[in-house]
Amino acid sequence: MERILKDSRVLVTGGAGFIGSNLVESLLNSGNSVVCLDNFSTAKRENLKEFISNTDFKLIEGDIRNYDDCLKAVENIDIVFHEAALGSVPRSIKDPITSTDVNIGGFVKILFAAKESGVKRFIYAASSSTYGDHPDLPKVEDKTGSPLSPYAITKYVDELFACNFAQTYGIDVIGLRYFNVFGRRQDPDGAYAAVIPKFMKMLMKHEVPLINGDGSVSRDFTYIDNVVQANHLASVVHNKAALNQVYNVAHGERTSLNQLFFLIRKLAAGFDVDILTIEPTYGPARVGDIPHSFASIEKAKKLLDYSPTFNVEDGLKEAVKWYWENL
Numbered sequence: 001m002e003r004i005l006k007d008s009r010v011l012v013t014g015g016a017g018f019i020g021s022n023l024v025e026s027l028l029n030s031g032n033s034v035v036c037l038d039n040f041s042t043a044k045r046e047n048l049k050e051f052i053s054n055t056d057f058k059l060i061e062g063d064i065r066n067y068d069d070c071l072k073a074v075e076n077i078d079i080v081f082h083e084a085a086l087g088s089v090p091r092s093i094k095d096p097i098t099s100t101d102v103n104i105g106g107f108v109k110i111l112f113a114a115k116e117s118g119v120k121r122f123i124y125a126a127s128s129s130t131y132g133d134h135p136d137l138p139k140v141e142d143k144t145g146s147p148l149s150p151y152a153i154t155k156y157v158d159e160l161f162a163c164n165f166a167q168t169y170g171i172d173v174i175g176l177r178y179f180n181v182f183g184r185r186q187d188p189d190g191a192y193a194a195v196i197p198k199f200m201k202m203l204m205k206h207e208v209p210l211i212n213g214d215g216s217v218s219r220d221f222t223y224i225d226n227v228v229q230a231n232h233l234a235s236v237v238h239n240k241a242a243l244n245q246v247y248n249v250a251h252g253e254r255t256s257l258n259q260l261f262f263l264i265r266k267l268a269a270g271f272d273v274d275i276l277t278i279e280p281t282y283g284p285a286r287v288g289d290i291p292h293s294f295a296s297i298e299k300a301k302k303l304l305d306y307s308p309t310f311n312v313e314d315g316l317k318e319a320v321k322w323y324w325e326n327l
Contacts, residue, residue, distance in 0.1 A: 003305065004030045005235040011035045011077045013064055013110055014084030016043035018186045019125065019178075019227060023081055024048070026228045028056055037073040038084065039063040047185050064106030070113035079235050080114050082107070082124040085155075089129065089288045092151035103154035108161055115169045123234045124162060126175035126246055127155035128220070128293050137254075138296040141177070141246055149288035159246055166244040174234040174243065176227075179250035179295050183224030183315060184322040196221070196316070199261060200323045203268045203275050213285035215258035220250040220295045223315025226308040233304040242303040250295035251308045251315075263313060267320040 010027055014020040015036030020043070027034050028051060035058045036048065051057040062069030064084050074080065085103050086092070092099040107124070114122050129152035134145030147153045162173040180194075188197035202209045230249040237243070255263075261280050269276045300306035310318070 003236050004232045005079070006031045008078045008235075009033045009035075009076055010079045010081060011037060011073050012081045012083060013037045013073070014043065014082075016040060016045065016047050017083060018047075019181055019224065020083040021047035021185055022183070022224050022228055023083065023231055024051060024057070026232070028054055030232075032056070034058070035060060035073055035077065037062055037064065037069065042086070044187065064110045065101060067109045067113065070110045071117070074110070074113045074117040074119055077114070077117065077119055079121045080110070080119050080123065081231055081235075082110055082122065084110070085125060087151070089149040089151050090286060092149050092154070093288050096150035099150050100154055103151070104157050104161075107158045111161065111165055115165060115171045119171065121172040121174070121235060122162070123174045123176065123231060124158065126159055126177040127152065128177050128179040128248070128250070128295065129290070130156045130159065130177060131290065131293070133290070137292060138252070138294045139248060140296045141248060141299055148290060152288075163244065172243045175246035176230055176234060176249045177246055178227060179220040179222045179248065179293060181222050181224055181227050183319050186319075188323070188327065195257065195260070196264065196319065197323065199264050200268065200320060201327060203265060203278060204272070204323070204327060206274065206278065208278060209261065209280045211257050211261065211280045211282050212289070213257070214282060215261070215280070216256055217285070217289065218254045218256045218292045218294065220253060220293050221255050221260065221312050221315070222250045222308075223310035223312075223318070225310055225315075226251060229309065230300065230304065230306055233306055237304055239303065245299075245303065247300040247304060247306070248295040248297050249300065249306070250297055251311050252295055252297045253312060254292070254294040255312050263316060264320065267316055268324070271320075271324050
């Protein structure tokens with residue numbers, strides 16, 4: 001039986017973003033009343049165009065750094081899905097002040113507002129960057145190293161605050177450590193665009209993509225539908241042992257940047273055969289990046305009944321088709 005959230009009043013912070021808008025769509029489709037809080041600093045209004053006329057959807061244009069906005073957003077809410085954050089390791093290295101202000105200050109404000117308003121459960125986007133320099137593969141939730149970037153530090157501190165709030169105030173919290181999520185609505189533009197949409201757009205324009213390092217860096221690339229599933233499961237789980245925990249959300253497979261590029265190229269060539277002639281170039285490795293990321297998803301399987309439905313290739317097939325039709 002599919003375990004999804006139904007007939008609840010929910011808030012999605014960052015609901016106009018890539019992950020947030022996909023979560024909003026799924027929650028509306030399963031019969032929930034959804035409030036979206038977003039300041040549109042990195043998100044696109046067009047991500048919400050399908051929902052604006054839905055009577056079960058409400059948009060609050062505000063900022064998680066503003067406590068009054070947080071209080072307004074959590075009013076009469078059962079469950080919060082906290083997706084709002086300032087992502088990107090390079091961005092946090094360039095501007096650690098703003099990343100800290102949003103990712104820690106904003107996190108504490110929305111979490112405290114949720115507690116004050118009697119929200120039943122707070123589910124938040126954690127990050128695989130928390131594993132830092134810990135060498136073990138696959139990554140297991142209780143074994144983390146030293147964070148390698150300001151962004152990673154902020155996401156680790158969020159986990160500490162969540163744990164403390166659960167112990168101090170009794171609010172149910174669940175953290176989902178996302179591993180390199182990709183899929184429809186992920187923005188290919190901007191200085192901090194993720195690698196998959198960036199590769200895709202460049203190939204479509206017959207431009208030569210740049211790979212940071214020698215291409216051996218590997219990630220556990222995770223299709224958006226797997227992430228949406230994990231959020232639903234975290235919202236409906238009743239086993240007390242599953243609460244106040246953090247979970248890896250991934251597929252549990254390792255793909256190098258070289259493998260990723262050639263797989264995207266092969267799939268994109270199904271729409272334009274000339275793309276097969278494009279070869280990547282290579283540049284310096286990015287500061288603050290971990291060399292390899294590969295998740296154990298056993299804990300999420302056991303306690304949340306998580307079962308990802310898309311591997312990397314199947315997810316890329318969907319993503320490439322979406323980009324071809326929408327860019």
